[in-house]
Every structure is written in C-alpha cells, then in structure tokens.
Amino acid sequence: MSGGAGADGMTAAVAEAPVNGQSLYVSNCVGCHGAEAVGGIGPTLLDTAAWSAADFNGAVLHGQAPGGRTLAPVMPRFAESGFGGETATDEQVEAIHSYVKSLQ
Numbered sequence: 001m002s003g004g005a006g007a008d009g010m011t012a013a014v015a016e017a018p019v020n021g022q023s024l025y026v027s028n029c030v031g032c033h034g035a036e037a038v039g040g041i042g043p044t045l046l047d048t049a050a051w052s053a054a055d056f057n058g059a060v061l062h063g064q065a066p067g068g069r070t071l072a073p074v075m076p077r078f079a080e081s082g083f084g085g086e087t088a089t090d091e092q093v094e095a096i097h098s099y100v101k102s103l104q
Contacts, residue, residue, distance in 0.1 A: 019091050021099030028083055029096065032074070037103050042075065049101040056097045061088060 025037075032042035039045075048056055051066060058064040061079035063071040078088040 021095030
C-alpha cells in the first residue's frame, strides 16, 4: 500500500463552508448602505429585495441597475474588484441578495 491517501487509497473531500451573505454584506456594503441596508452614503437597498437575481447581479457586479441605469462611480464594480481580493461569484452575490431580503 502506498502511503498518505488513506486505507482505501482515497483522499477525504474537503467541504467548502457555505457562503455567508451577512458577512459579505458587512465587509463590502455596510459602509455605504448601512447596517440595516436603509442607506447612508449610498441609497437604501431594501427595494432591491424585489429585484430579480439577474438585476441584483448586474448592479453588484457591473454597476447596472434595472432599466439600464448606470450606478454612481462610487459603487464598486465587484466583477472587477472582487470580494476581499478574490473574484466575485454568483453564489456570493446571491447570498448578499438573500441577506438583504431578510432585512425586510
């Protein structure tokens, strides 16, 4: 038997932790949109709870609100900047949207 892979020759799979929308919101959004998403420097996000996933993704990732409206330049384009220095994923954006919806 060769060493290191376990008794049956298979390695254990490492499960990734679920994406935490609240944590992502706090580290990336709260500074402008407030702890309860009611606004501050940036606008309230409470109305985004009714947005489709595609609309929310467009705003967060590319700065495009529904109807083709371009968001202010101060809004990060997370498709470019990522979250915490890593490429933003659809799963992360969905988790943030779910968290914002939970604030209703």
